Amino acid sequence: MFDQIAASLLSPPILFFALGALAALARSDLAVPETVAKGLSLYLMAAIGLKGGVEVSRIGIGGDLGIALLAGFVLSCAIPFAVAPVLRRFGRLDRINAGAIAAHYGSVSVVTFVTANQIYAGSGFAAAGFMVAVLAIMETPAILSGLLIARRGTGGKLFEPRLLHEVAFNGSVVLLLGSFAIGMLIGEQGYQPISPLFTAGFTGVLCLFLLDMGLIAVRRLMQTRALNLQLAVLGVIFPLANGAIGVAAGTLIGLDAASAAVLGVLAGSASYIAVPAAMRMSLPQADAGLYLAMSLGVTFPFNIIVGIPLFRWLAENLGGLT
Amino acid sequence: MFDQIAASLLSPPILFFALGALAALARSDLAVPETVAKGLSLYLMAAIGLKGGVEVSRIGIGGDLGIALLAGFVLSCAIPFAVAPVLRRFGRLDRINAGAIAAHYGSVSVVTFVTANQIYAGSGFAAAGFMVAVLAIMETPAILSGLLIARRGTGGKLFEPRLLHEVAFNGSVVLLLGSFAIGMLIGEQGYQPISPLFTAGFTGVLCLFLLDMGLIAVRRLMQTRALNLQLAVLGVIFPLANGAIGVAAGTLIGLDAASAAVLGVLAGSASYIAVPAAMRMSLPQADAGLYLAMSLGVTFPFNIIVGIPLFRWLAENLGGLT
Amino acid sequence: MFDQIAASLLSPPILFFALGALAALARSDLAVPETVAKGLSLYLMAAIGLKGGVEVSRIGIGGDLGIALLAGFVLSCAIPFAVAPVLRRFGRLDRINAGAIAAHYGSVSVVTFVTANQIYAGSGFAAAGFMVAVLAIMETPAILSGLLIARRGTGGKLFEPRLLHEVAFNGSVVLLLGSFAIGMLIGEQGYQPISPLFTAGFTGVLCLFLLDMGLIAVRRLMQTRALNLQLAVLGVIFPLANGAIGVAAGTLIGLDAASAAVLGVLAGSASYIAVPAAMRMSLPQADAGLYLAMSLGVTFPFNIIVGIPLFRWLAENLGGLT
Amino acid sequence: MTGMTRRERIEVLVDAPLVPKLAALATEAGITGHTLWRVTGGTGSGGIWTEDLLSGATAKSLFLVIASAERADRFIAALEPLLDSHQLIVMRSSVEVVRPERF
Amino acid sequence: MTGMTRRERIEVLVDAPLVPKLAALATEAGITGHTLWRVTGGTGSGGIWTEDLLSGATAKSLFLVIASAERADRFIAALEPLLDSHQLIVMRSSVEVVRPERF
Amino acid sequence: MTGMTRRERIEVLVDAPLVPKLAALATEAGITGHTLWRVTGGTGSGGIWTEDLLSGATAKSLFLVIASAERADRFIAALEPLLDSHQLIVMRSSVEVVRPERF
Numbered sequence A, B, C: 001m002f003d004q005i006a007a008s009l010l011s012p013p014i015l016f017f018a019l020g021a022l023a024a025l026a027r028s029d030l031a032v033p034e035t036v037a038k039g040l041s042l043y044l045m046a047a048i049g050l051k052g053g054v055e056v057s058r059i060g061i062g063g064d065l066g067i068a069l070l071a072g073f074v075l076s077c078a079i080p081f082a083v084a085p086v087l088r089r090f091g092r093l094d095r096i097n098a099g100a101i102a103a104h105y106g107s108v109s110v111v112t113f114v115t116a117n118q119i120y121a122g123s124g125f126a127a128a129g130f131m132v133a134v135l136a137i138m139e140t141p142a143i144l145s146g147l148l149i150a151r152r153g154t155g156g157k158l159f160e161p162r163l164l165h166e167v168a169f170n171g172s173v174v175l176l177l178g179s180f181a182i183g184m185l186i187g188e189q190g191y192q193p194i195s196p197l198f199t200a201g202f203t204g205v206l207c208l209f210l211l212d213m214g215l216i217a218v219r220r221l222m223q224t225r226a227l228n229l230q231l232a233v234l235g236v237i238f239p240l241a242n243g244a245i246g247v248a249a250g251t252l253i254g255l256d257a258a259s260a261a262v263l264g265v266l267a268g269s270a271s272y273i274a275v276p277a278a279m280r281m282s283l284p285q286a287d288a289g290l291y292l293a294m295s296l297g298v299t300f301p302f303n304i305i306v307g308i309p310l311f312r313w314l315a316e317n318l319g320g321l322t
Numbered sequence D, E, F: 001m002t003g004m005t006r007r008e009r010i011e012v013l014v015d016a017p018l019v020p021k022l023a024a025l026a027t028e029a030g031i032t033g034h035t036l037w038r039v040t041g042g043t044g045s046g047g048i049w050t051e052d053l054l055s056g057a058t059a060k061s062l063f064l065v066i067a068s069a070e071r072a073d074r075f076i077a078a079l080e081p082l083l084d085s086h087q088l089i090v091m092r093s094s095v096e097v098v099r100p101e102r103f
């Protein structure tokens, strides 16, 4: 496992992440314009969706997809309920903040997924293409669980219709599933003319995006006032626990080792795109500084550096047991 | 023809356009930052200009260019005069709105041109490289025709000097003709080092841009209050009529079938970059919601989906007649 | 030498620069969004850093690096002191403006460096990879020299701690040196997956960026009120003199001809990214219109068109003498 | 002043995801329009913040409304319960407008 | 207030392509400067709109001018005929400025 | 007006690199917060300018502060010596705010 950590630490995307983190630590004024970063993230989502779809069109969906989607959906719904009591007791948070943070951990981080895929595939440990669909399916159900936790017993209505709509048609869900569908429709031959942009350029763009993520994650951590030691510790324990559960679930339902590892990455990661905006809208009383510091400042870097190689190691060893 | 519609509908750029349109219809919050979209459109114009210029440097200009430029210029000047009376009578618009909309239909849509080129060339039906110059020449003369229509009889001065300048040195005209000239200067050999960006990456970038265009077109349509059924119908009839005229003109002046089809695409398309800003500046009384809804919300999608394969079919069959 | 000027004038990046300049001269509304330009400049810095690092990992650092870094550092510190008296006497500027402008000429222009590298390497005259580190080392020391000139004798404190920090951790210094280090770490093999973005796409991106630089440089020149003939002449003399000194220094310390030419380009170029913001912060009394007009409006175009081929010619002939 | 009429100008500093809620409250108060622009940073009791387009959660906008005194009162009353939970900053002043019937 | 002088503050919400015309009118009214910023969206009688950089036709800016009362009057009078055709929104209020001779 | 209190609103047009200095002066004057937004262009005695992200040197921001009269006085007094050298434009007016204890 330590070999894998070392190897993954020396891959260009991770090194650019580290460069961004170090620059922010040194209080450099290096910055990627917000709109450029947003553009890069759209590119990454379209590319990962397309690639997954093309691969499925090549190999066929197989019986695994249904069960994997179900597992992802269940994990996204259930993790918030597992995480919230810990946040309340060990983290000493009120119900509203606990619910908001829990929603982030039930959902997933697209960039963690993309980075894991890139690192795994780069060393011959490629997950199934349909895992993109699992990623998309896991993005938003956790929002509903989080709100249920925050609002249960308060007597108000649980979900505004606008929120249900947001959950179903969130921009990143639509883009991921849409590009996945396009990939399936066009197949390998139709993908040819767009592969220079979406395949050849991919790792390089990921480097630039992770440079920005390093800057953002560390700045977020340095600006926060709300994060205390307990919560920082939970930001490390949650990915470990949820990730292990994800790997185990993936192994149990019969996914190949790489796909099980990716399911672990998904379960262990925390959202910082789809969920924060939804929480700010639906639970404005919750402290945005807090949930962003935990998901973006603690869990994201931890997964990028430790989680990704760890879940692989776990999947390979659990796979050996069955 | 229906085969061609089907084939073109399954090409990645069109599928991304459909994804954007569906996302907007579902009121998803998917959005491409404005500045990124602007950057992509500059890239597309530079790339298409370069490619046209390089091809001309390879094949030579030939006698066709002069006559094609003349045809394009005449079409851009004349179409507004053909379109405006219909807008006044059938569309029941006043002179000012009729003039403003007419200017859009005399001018051209760069993205429709680019998409047509990509789809045609992808199936061995490549138009002449100099059609880029025709595109550029058609962009702005229609602005003057539109103003003439709107202002005739009002006694005021027809054109501000600033407008004539805008017509001649509009950003997209300058970029298209400038890159075309650069392409001719550097030739195929000089193009080598920049072809990875401008050729290999092209179709992929077009996909991302059309995703945004799908979002924008449908949102424009949903936000508009001014568009009524008559005008929507005109938004379909104008591209059909103008496009047919363009194909016929191209065939008559002896262009090859693909170039004639592209001249049809140009004549049938409506501007939504160069003309709207000029109209807002020179005819502020005209309803911007209206002309953008027609050109961007109705005519643009119609051309992308129906017009492009239709004008090809027309050009191939007309070409057979002569 | 005139052959080289002609050849370099016909390379795509220079032609796009000329297109931008002509468009601005014709008062076209062509414009690249600011955030997109910023994104492109980050890309160029990351790419040039990576390439330099990878090359060093291949060839080894060699004894030249240390002496080249030292030469660059000394030039950056010393040039402002050579330039300031000329600005005061011939340019008739006060101490503050002279100090601010002098800082720009001691520092370097990343884009001039990148363009020179591209043009030199494209004709088999490739400089050493470590010159990127020299570029980075030269960016900010001149800021301190410029402040020393402006403030000497005023009795106030010379440098705020915040400024020293800015000098050491300026965004472009961090990105250049960071990517250089990453390039050395990953080596040629690790660079493979990201080379499609950073190598294949490079010249094309440089074209788009120089298009914008042409627009900005000429607009800056047309908007300025402060620039007079004397100062414009100095904007040409400084690059000639400093560039010649740089080439001579490079030749004397034993660099190969291409690296000596690049050291000339660095010494002759003037900053318009790192230094202007630092001067606005630390010498707000200095006229920003003036230093930007000189560095961006005069010296930058002069170097792109004349300086780059000239310093090559000089290096080749000086090299022959020793 | 050539035919200008007094109206109230209300500016609210608000997190971007909450803008639709604000717009709905303004509409309920009978106000027919508003204008938005993005603010790029600031400091407050919650520390420093800067733009955030990636998650969009903490991006802030300035929400400007011109309205009659009566409608302005109603709008501000409707904002009261949200001030703390939504971390709003509300400013009110008077302006002269032309075409006052629009507001 | 330490040496501040009263001046008029005029803000005009205007479509981006019309800004040069506005600037020309301000200059004609003897006003020597203005400041612009982009607004990103809004609602009005014409419905919802959001930024539009692609065509640029419906992008809006806030156009801010500080001027003496007399010049402000002249500027607003010059705007009157354009209000409807150009869909302008005009606000005027008073501010205290330092270095009043500049405005 | 439902429980609003008068406070001072100070707006400063400032070059982006000088914002930290301004923020420091506001803090010294006892002001606990500020809000920034980017302005995209303008004209003045120094000619026309437009956004400049590349060098960042001439990009300008609007710096908004709400404060009590006393703190506002102190802040403006602290700005006085910088007005010319830093080319600041300072506006001051009154606004009504809710939760006045915050400012």
Ligand SMILES: Nc1ncnc2c1ncn2[C@@H]1O[C@H](COP(=O)(O)O)[C@@H](O)[C@H]1O
Binding pocket: D013, D041, D042, D043, D044, D045, D046, D047, D048, D049, D087, D089, F031, F032, F033, F034, F035, F036, F064, F065, F066, F067, F102, F103
């Ligand atoms: N006195 C003030 N003047 C202007 N803006 C302020 C002030 N106090 C707070 N703000 C803005 O309101 C935001 C939230 O404030 P707070 O809730 O105190 O963190 C800050 O980030 C600032 O953008």
Ligand SMILES: Nc1ncnc2c1ncn2[C@@H]1O[C@H](COP(=O)(O)O)[C@@H](O)[C@H]1O
Binding pocket: D031, D032, D033, D034, D035, D036, D064, D065, D066, D067, D102, D103, E013, E041, E042, E043, E044, E045, E046, E047, E048, E049, E087, E089
């Ligand atoms: N009451 C209002 N307060 C603030 N802005 C307004 C108001 N009414 C209209 N606007 C702005 O003016 C634009 C044009 O208004 P309208 O002409 O009514 O569509 C709207 O899109 C808003 O941005």
Ligand SMILES: Nc1ncnc2c1ncn2[C@@H]1O[C@H](COP(=O)(O)O)[C@@H](O)[C@H]1O
Binding pocket: E031, E032, E033, E034, E035, E036, E064, E065, E066, E067, E102, E103, F013, F041, F042, F043, F044, F045, F046, F047, F048, F049, F087, F089
């Ligand atoms: N009368 C004014 N009203 C609004 N903004 C102004 C005015 N005068 C100057 N400015 C702004 O202040 C900047 C600097 O002004 P100046 O120092 O006169 O060049 C200008 O570029 C404008 O953005």
Ligand code: NA
Binding pocket: A079, A104, A105, A106, A107, A108, A109, A242, A266, A267, A268, A269, A270, A271
């Ligand atoms: Na998760």
Ligand code: NA
Binding pocket: B079, B104, B105, B106, B107, B108, B109, B242, B266, B267, B268, B269, B270, B271
């Ligand atoms: Na047309």
Ligand code: NA
Binding pocket: C079, C104, C105, C106, C107, C108, C109, C242, C266, C267, C268, C269, C270, C271
């Ligand atoms: Na230099």
